[in-house]
Amino acid sequence: MKNNELPDNYVTALRIPWLTSIYDPIVRWTTRESRVKGELIDKAKLGADMTVLDLASGTGTLAIIIKRKFPDVDVVGVDGDPRILQIAKAKSESANVKIEFDQGLATQLPYADSSYDRVFSTLFFHHLGHSDKARAFAEIFRVLKPGGQLHVADWGKPTNFLMRLLFYPIQWLDGFANTKDNVEGQLPNIIQHSGFNDVQIDKQFSTVFGTLTLYRALKDE
Numbered sequence: 001m002k003n004n005e006l007p008d009n010y011v012t013a014l015r016i017p018w019l020t021s022i023y024d025p026i027v028r029w030t031t032r033e034s035r036v037k038g039e040l041i042d043k044a045k046l047g048a049d050m051t052v053l054d055l056a057s058g059t060g061t062l063a064i065i066i067k068r069k070f071p072d073v074d075v076v077g078v079d080g081d082p083r084i085l086q087i088a089k090a091k092s093e094s095a096n097v098k099i100e101f102d103q104g105l106a107t108q109l110p111y112a113d114s115s116y117d118r119v120f121s122t123l124f125f126h127h128l129g130h131s132d133k134a135r136a137f138a139e140i141f142r143v144l145k146p147g148g149q150l151h152v153a154d155w156g157k158p159t160n161f162l163m164r165l166l167f168y169p170i171q172w173l174d175g176f177a178n179t180k181d182n183v184e185g186q187l188p189n190i191i192q193h194s195g196f197n198d199v200q201i202d203k204q205f206s207t208v209f210g211t212l213t214l215y216r217a218l219k220d221e
Ligand SMILES: C[S@@+](CC[C@H](N)C(=O)[O-])C[C@H]1O[C@@H](n2cnc3c(N)ncnc32)[C@H](O)[C@@H]1O
Pocket: 010, 011, 012, 013, 014, 027, 055, 056, 057, 058, 059, 060, 061, 062, 078, 079, 080, 081, 084, 104, 105, 106, 107, 121, 122, 123, 124, 127
């Protein structure tokens, strides 16, 4: 992939590239962001000197929260979109935290096997079709150390009819094919088929765009 070339099926943060610049306020107001991201981080039980990857880091919000809360943790963000990486780098500089942001695709992560203690990913997997989801989870499994954990927050199976209705705008924006596994509650199965053990749903949040679900999984020692 050349620096500013994205694959044809690549779905940017808000599908329409110019919306990227107003991404942060939209996510803050619609996804209960600080609560959801805060609980996801708490569940990962981070400790000093761990190495952490934020996959599809977007504007860097999660990576910055982690680094502020755990200054001794080594935090890396990776995203395919060079434009959003520029926003993330500028945000981390203003927040005065040292985070490495790399360009790379989830289906071909630019890291060696067994590099990370934890991999996080928020609001991302519904951007990928079924086979790319499976490839991305296999890549996460590869770059995690034995005993490492995956922590994901993404749209999940709606908990009621209202949550189902509210999810239609996201499906329209990011694609009905890409969001199908999410709405059918298939993410845990795909994660398990990638080699992970102990795949769990930690929590479900009702939001104005449907049910946001926290998943966790373990790579055995
Ligand atoms: C909805 S945004 C989520 C950003 C951030 N994680 C958050 O919680 O705000 C989805 C992100 O996934 C990135 N993305 C989409 N497809 C990707 C792929 N195949 N590999 C890496 N990043 C990808 C987009 O560039 C975008 O930054």
